[in-house]
Amino acid sequence: MSLHRMLHLQPGQVVRADGAWLSVVRGRVWVTQANDLDDHFLTGGQAMRLPPGARALIEADGAAQLTLVPAPAWWERWRRLATQWAFRPASPCLPP
Numbered sequence: 001m002s003l004h005r006m007l008h009l010q011p012g013q014v015v016r017a018d019g020a021w022l023s024v025v026r027g028r029v030w031v032t033q034a035n036d037l038d039d040h041f042l043t044g045g046q047a048m049r050l051p052p053g054a055r056a057l058i059e060a061d062g063a064a065q066l067t068l069v070p071a072p073a074w075w076e077r078w079r080r081l082a083t084q085w086a087f088r089p090a091s092p093c094l095p096p
Helices: 073-086
Strands: 005-009 014-017 020-026 028-032 040-043 047-050 056-060 064-070
Antiparallel strands (some): 005 064, 014 056, 028 040, 028 056
């Protein structure tokens, strides 16, 4: 069973996505996300990750074809653990 969704968008059509990998197959799309001051324009062959909570809006700039693949649960767990490890408090250095 395939979990990816192939979408064919008409010019100006908008879809919502959250916690997925977006890949543009053909055309051009505009992507805006919550808590992201930058807008993104992707064309055929380009992709980006839409993190959980992104509440992304994807609008076709002309006819476009794209895929949305849900981010695997292990990816978010790994990302969360890596972030916790990277930003953990430093251990005090005690003289010998």
